Amino acid sequence: MCEAxxxxxxxxxxILFMESVDTIEPYENGLKLVDIFGKxxxxxxxxxxxxxxxxxxxxxxxxx
Amino acid sequence: MCEAxxxxxxxxxxILFMESVDTIEPYENGLKLVDIFGKxxxxxxxxxxxxxxxxxxxxxxxxx
Numbered sequence: 001m002c003e004a005x006x007x008x009x010x011x012x013x014x015i016l017f018m019e020s021v022d023t024i025e026p027y028e029n030g031l032k033l034v035d036i037f038g039k040x041x042x043x044x045x046x047x048x049x050x051x052x053x054x055x056x057x058x059x060x061x062x063x064x
Numbered sequence: 065m066c067e068a069x070x071x072x073x074x075x076x077x078x079i080l081f082m083e084s085v086d087t088i089e090p091y092e093n094g095l096k097l098v099d100i101f102g103k104x105x106x107x108x109x110x111x112x113x114x115x116x117x118x119x120x121x122x123x124x125x126x127x128x
Contacts, residue, residue, distance in 0.1 A: 001117070002066035002068075002116050002117055002119065003116055003117065004066075004116055021116065022115065022116050022117045023113065023114065023115045023116070023117075024113055024114050025112075025113035025114075026112065026113060036117065046110075046111075047110075047111045047114075048089075048090065049087065049088055049089035049090060050087065050088050050089075050111075051086065051087045052066050052067055052068055052085065052086050052087070052116070053065070053066055053067065053086045053087075053100065055066065
């Protein structure tokens with residue numbers, strides 16, 4: 001399976017925000033993440049970078 | 065393999081920009097994409113959305 005884990009950048013650390021993410025799309029002024037089970041999470045953030053072979057997506061909080 | 069194809073949004077169409085993308089990271093005022101063979105491409109764009117199980121990443125051009 002080709003899902004990835006989404007981490008939220010917090011200074012020097014990356015905090016796990018959601019596992020097994022399938023889709024990410026814009027939602028209002030942030031992002032909607034949906035995992036492979038259909039569970040949704042919303043976050044006021046943008047996609048900073050990703051490494052698909054490592055199954056990592058890094059999100060970064062955005063200002064309101 | 066869990067690479068994805070990156071498409072550039074052009075109105076109603078999505079134009080294939082790069083195949084077999086592994087990593088995407090910010091670069092200057094756009095993005096640097098690296099494929100599984102190590103080839104690099106740069107684009108003045110942001111990540112709009114993605115569907116990993118479908119191996120699709122949609123990029124959107126940004127203004128200078």
